[in-house]
Every structure is written in structure tokens, then in C-alpha cells.
Amino acid sequence: MTAISGEQKKSSRLKEKTLDGYNFAYLDDQTKRMIRRATLKAVAIPGYQVPFGSREMPLPFGWGTGGIQVTASIIGIDDTLKVIDQGADDTTNAVNIRRFFAKTAGVETTENTSDASIIQTRHRIPEAKLKSDQIIVYQVPIPEPLRWIEPREEETRKMHALTEYGVMHVGLYENIAHFGKVTTSYNYPVQVNDHYVMSPSPIPKFDNPKMDEMPALQLFGAGREKRIYAVPPYTKVKSLDFEDHPFEIESWSECCALCGSSSSFLDEVITDDKGSRMFVCSDSNFCANRRAKGHKGPGLPRKFEIKDIE
Amino acid sequence: MTNVLLSAKNLSHHYASQVGCIDINFDIYPGEVLGVVGESGSGKTTLLKNISGLLQPSSGSVKFDTRLDGLKDIYLLSEPERRLLMRTDWGIVFQNARDGLRMNVSAGANVGERLMAIGARNYGDIRNEATDWLQNVEIGLERIDHYPETFSGGMLQRLQIARNLVTKPRLVFMDEPTSGLDVSVQARLLDLIRGLVSQLGIACIIVSHDLGVMRLLSNRLIVMHQGRVVEQGLTDQVLDDPQHPYTQLLVSSILPV
Numbered sequence: 001m002t003a004i005s006g007e008q009k010k011s012s013r014l015k016e017k018t019l020d021g022y023n024f025a026y027l028d029d030q031t032k033r034m035i036r037r038a039t040l041k042a043v044a045i046p047g048y049q050v051p052f053g054s055r056e057m058p059l060p061f062g063w064g065t066g067g068i069q070v071t072a073s074i075i076g077i078d079d080t081l082k083v084i085d086q087g088a089d090d091t092t093n094a095v096n097i098r099r100f101f102a103k104t105a106g107v108e109t110t111e112n113t114s115d116a117s118i119i120q121t122r123h124r125i126p127e128a129k130l131k132s133d134q135i136i137v138y139q140v141p142i143p144e145p146l147r148w149i150e151p152r153e154e155e156t157r158k159m160h161a162l163t164e165y166g167v168m169h170v171g172l173y174e175n176i177a178h179f180g181k182v183t184t185s186y187n188y189p190v191q192v193n194d195h196y197v198m199s200p201s202p203i204p205k206f207d208n209p210k211m212d213e214m215p216a217l218q219l220f221g222a223g224r225e226k227r228i229y230a231v232p233p234y235t236k237v238k239s240l241d242f243e244d245h246p247f248e249i250e251s252w253s254e255c256c257a258l259c260g261s262s263s264s265f266l267d268e269v270i271t272d273d274k275g276s277r278m279f280v281c282s283d284s285n286f287c288a289n290r291r292a293k294g295h296k297g298p299g300l301p302r303k304f305e306i307k308d309i310e
Numbered sequence: 311m312t313n314v315l316l317s318a319k320n321l322s323h324h325y326a327s328q329v330g331c332i333d334i335n336f337d338i339y340p341g342e343v344l345g346v347v348g349e350s351g352s353g354k355t356t357l358l359k360n361i362s363g364l365l366q367p368s369s370g371s372v373k374f375d376t377r378l379d380g381l382k383d384i385y386l387l388s389e390p391e392r393r394l395l396m397r398t399d400w401g402i403v404f405q406n407a408r409d410g411l412r413m414n415v416s417a418g419a420n421v422g423e424r425l426m427a428i429g430a431r432n433y434g435d436i437r438n439e440a441t442d443w444l445q446n447v448e449i450g451l452e453r454i455d456h457y458p459e460t461f462s463g464g465m466l467q468r469l470q471i472a473r474n475l476v477t478k479p480r481l482v483f484m485d486e487p488t489s490g491l492d493v494s495v496q497a498r499l500l501d502l503i504r505g506l507v508s509q510l511g512i513a514c515i516i517v518s519h520d521l522g523v524m525r526l527l528s529n530r531l532i533v534m535h536q537g538r539v540v541e542q543g544l545t546d547q548v549l550d551d552p553q554h555p556y557t558q559l560l561v562s563s564i565l566p567v
Contacts, residue, residue: 149412149414149415158389162389162390162393164393164427166423166424166426166427166428166429167423167426167427169426169431170412170415170419170422170423170426173418173419173422173426173433173436174415174416174419176433177416177418177419177437177454177455178416178455241431242431242432242433243431243432243433244432244433244434245433
């Protein structure tokens with residue numbers, strides 16, 4: 001397609017689909033420029049939290065305003081957007097943010113991970129391997145991994161600058177001392193490129209290994225805390241651990257009840273008030289694709305019987 | 311003769327128009343215990359902050375015998391170097407144990423933190439070190455996973471000492487380590503500090519207004535009054551034969567038991 005016809009297509013699509021009176025992708029251009037500058041700095045210093053002037057968005061802080069602002073400033077008319085919340089495409093947060101960008105930017109949206117050029121996510125990284133032409137945008141509630149042990153911002157910045165991260169292991173020590181193993185299961189701290197310790201946002205630690213050397217660009221936006229940080233493609237991301245208690249991810253004794261996968265992150269679903277339960281993939285798109293290919297799981301749980309607890 | 315460990319030269323500190331301390335000079339050698347006495351407001355704590363890197367003095371120099379480069383002015387070191395010094399070669403025991411401890415993590419983690427800060431990454435080793443040190447300061451091992459909030463005042467102070475000594479520092483600063491504790495607990499703590507200091511050969515600078523504590527712990531004594539050092543010498547000499555009128559007043563005002 002030539003450049004001219006591309007332009008024509010773009011402008012006609014913009015007229016057709018976006019809301020009148022709003023800028024493309026809602027944010028004004030000055031704000032987008034400011035966020036892009038912060039994002040570039042973040043990419044240049046992997047894991048470093050760059051402050052930015054977070055804007056009021058048409059939804060409350062805590063609902064993904066940081067991720068939305070990052071997405072709004074990097075999205076173009078030719079992008080295809082996928083939004084997930086806890087791995088699923090059909091939950092309230094995901095549906096609303098997807099609709100928001102469909103309305104204000106007129107972009108294509110998809111539920112298929114491999115078709116998306118930008119994936120905005122809350123609490124998960126998709127099971128399908130991401131590619132180098134994709135960008136994943138995380139919604140982050142608390143960007144500072146040192147905050148729970150050091151409340152002073154001045155001090156945490158100094159600790160980051162001097163890579164004084166001994167205190168991060170105090171948290172892990174506490175886990176092992178009290179429970180015999182590391183029980184931190186989400187928002188598990190990582191060290192990026194052998195320097196900055198970074199909060200991976202509340203993804204399960206199951207997803208931590210996916211961040212390491214990921215071909216896709218990873219951007220993190222914290223709207224309320226006004227921070228943007230990033231992991232460039234193919235960057236080392238290491239989860240913190242002890243030599244004698246190495247990092248481990250979650251495992252399940254059962255497979256997905258719908259698609260039979262035993263390699264994906266599973267959610268436990270209670271199916272009645274008599275103790276029956278089933279495990280299903282948290283990544284709804286991954287599960288649907290497998291089922292389309294003919295994979296089958298054990299299905300709904302059998303009826304709960306008294307002998308199960310004996 | 312051994313090398314000087316820490317040397318203060320012409321040290322002065324002013325708070326706006328107020329005087330912190332004026333023209334302090336002293337040297338401390340490895341393994342020596344130096345006591346600083348004086349009434350409240352005489353500049354003891356200011357001096358301690360000045361020499362422990364917490365507060366830059368208005369004038370004068372503080373030099374410390376660093377492991378790599380020998381005697382260096384601590385305020386001319388880069389910040390990472392000074393912070394490293396503070397968590398390896400130095401220990402600071404605060405008057406209020408809560409200032410020196412992390413109250414929201416267990417006793418074991420409090421002791422282990424300094425080890426983790428200098429790169430220990432083996433849980434088993436850290437746990438063993440913490441266990442040893444809790445034993446050294448006479449805290450029962452069943453308390454290792456308890457929070458400091460559940461500890462008594464004396465135990466808190468002992469835990470703070472363990473936390474500081476775990477990296478085997480060469481110099482420990484103590485600010486009124488026994489005040490606020492009752493007499494029998496004080497005696498036990500003093501015994502413990504004396505034992506550990508002589509056993510490990512740690513140099514110690516202790517600030518206190520309690521002359522009894524000084525008699526027991528320190529080799530040398532500095533007497534401060536209105537920001538100046540009015541007398542210094544061997545502890546017994548100063549306490550038994552005070553020369554300056556203020557020291558005479560101080561010694562004569564100890565309550566007889």
C-alpha cells in the first residue's frame with residue numbers, strides 16, 4: 001500500500017470511528033509528548049522509575065490509569081490493541097479499557113495475543129510467547145519495591161542509586177523464617193540488568209521468568225504514584241532469591257479443566273456450595289485457542305461426595 | 311605503636327547561633343574504649359554525630375583508618391564509600407533501641423540485615439550467624455522469629471548490640487546505651503558489653519552521663535562542659551583525681567549508695 005492511500009485510510013477511519021471533540025486516544029498532544037519523553041528515559045535506564053506528570057483520566061486511580069496513559073501516548077492508528085485483566089479478555093477492567101481506546105482512537109482491538117501490537121495488562125503476562133514487534137504495558141499500583149521496608153523516598157532513591165539492596169532479602173528471610181519457604185507469590189521483586197531492583201507489578205511469580213530476555217518491549221505505568229519504568233527487549237531480569245532457597249514458580253497438581261493444559265497459570269474456581277472446584281487457565285485466549293485445536297480437559301468436577309474429605 | 315583508628319582534629323559544630331561543640335581533639339586506638347561524659351546539653355551527642363558520619367561538623371576534620379587507604383577524612387569520602395564504612399567497619403548503638411532496629415521484622419532478620427547488606431545470600435549461613443549472635447547477647451533462641459515489639463527494654467538494647475556486632479566492626483559508637491533501663495538490667499548489659507568488647511578487640515566510643523558506667527567500661531575519659539573538652543585522661547585518674555572544677559563537681563555529685 002502506498003503512503004498516500006495509507007493516509008487516506010487513516011483519516012477516513014479516524015472520522016468514522018472516534019468520538020467528536022476528543023483528541024486521538026483521549027490525551028492531548030503535550031501530555032503525550034511528556035509521557036513519551038519519560039518512556040524513552042525509562043527504556044534507556046532499564047528498571048529505573050522515571051517521574052512523570054500523571055493526568056486525571058476518566059476513571060479512578062487504581063483502575064489502570066498509569067497503563068492507559070502509557071498506552072495512549074504510544075498507540076497509533078495502525079496498532080491493534082489487546083487488553084487483559086487477570087489474564088482474561090472479558091473482565092470489567094479489560095472490556096472497559098478496550099472500549100475506551102476503540103472509541104477514542106478508533107484502533108482495531110483483538111483478543112488474540114499473537115495479533116496484537118500493544119497489549120495492556122493487569123496481573124498477568126499472556127501464556128503465548130511475545131514477539132519483538134509487540135509492546136506490553138503493565139498497570140502498576142505501587143512501583144517502589146523498597147517502600148514496605150523504607151518509607152522515605154529520599155532514602156529509597158539513594159538505595160537505588162547505590163544498588164544497596166540488602167534489605168530486599170530481609171523480606172525473603174522473613175518468609176522462610178516464618179513459613180519455611182518464600183511465600184511471596186505475586187509482585188515478586190526482580191533485578192533488571194544487574195542494577196535496579198524493580199517491582200514487576202502484581203503479576204504472579206509464575207510470570208517472572210517470562211520477563212527475562214523477553215523479545216517484546218515492556219513498559220510499566222503507575223498513575224497514582226506518577227512513575228514510568230521499562231524493560232527493553234532482550235534484557236536480563238532476575239528474581240531475587242537465596243543460594244539455598246532458589247527462586248521457584250507455582251505448580252498445580254491438576255490440569256486445566258477446559259483445555260487440559262498443565263503448563264499454564266491456573267485459577268481455582270468454586271463451582272457450587274458443596275466444596276466442588278475446578279482449575280482453569282487464567283489466560284482465556286490461550287485456553288480458547290487450545291480448545292479450538294481440539295484439546296480437552298477433564299471438564300466440570302464430579303459431584304462432591306462425603307468420602308472426599310475422609 | 312599501633313595506628314590511630316579514628317582521629318578528630320579541631321572539631322567544632324554550631325547550630326545557627328547555638329554552640330554544639332568547640333575545638334575537640336582526640337585520637338582513639340584499636341581495641342580502646344573511650345568514654346565521653348558531661349551533663350545534658352554539653353555537646354556529647356553532637357560530637358558523637360559528628361564523628362560517626364551522621365552530621366558534618368562546621369569545621370575541623372574526622373579521619374578514620376580505612377582498610378584500603380589508611381587514614382582518610384570521612385567527610386571527603388564519596389557517599390557510597392561512607393555508607394559502606396557505616397555498615398561494615400562501624401556500628402552505632404542508639405540510646406533508644408527502636409531507632410536502631412527494624413520493628414516490623416523478626417529479631418533474626420534484624421541481626422541478619424547487615425550481613426545481607428554486605429552481600430550474604432545464603433539463608434542457612436545468615437540463620438546460623440543470627441543464632442550465634444542471639445546467644446552471645448543472651449537472648450533465648452526461641453525468640454529468634456519474634457518481633458522486637460514483644461521484647462523488653464533490656465532485650466531490645468541487647469538485640470541492637472547483636473545487630474551491630476554481627477559484621478565484626480572495628481569501631482562502635484554508643485549513645486547512652488544503658489539509660490532508661492533499671493539497675494539490674496543495666497548491670498547485665500554492662501557486663502555483656504565489657505565482655506564482647508574485650509573479647510573481640512573492638513574500639514568503642516561511649517557517650518554517657520553515668521560515671522559508674524564509665525568507670526566500668528572505659529579506658530580513657532573525656533569530660534565535656536558547654537561544648538568544650540575540659541579534661542581528659544585515664545578513667546581512674548580523672549575520676550579519682552579530678553583537676554577541673556566542673557569535673558570535681560561532677561564526681562562529687564554522684565549519689566552514694
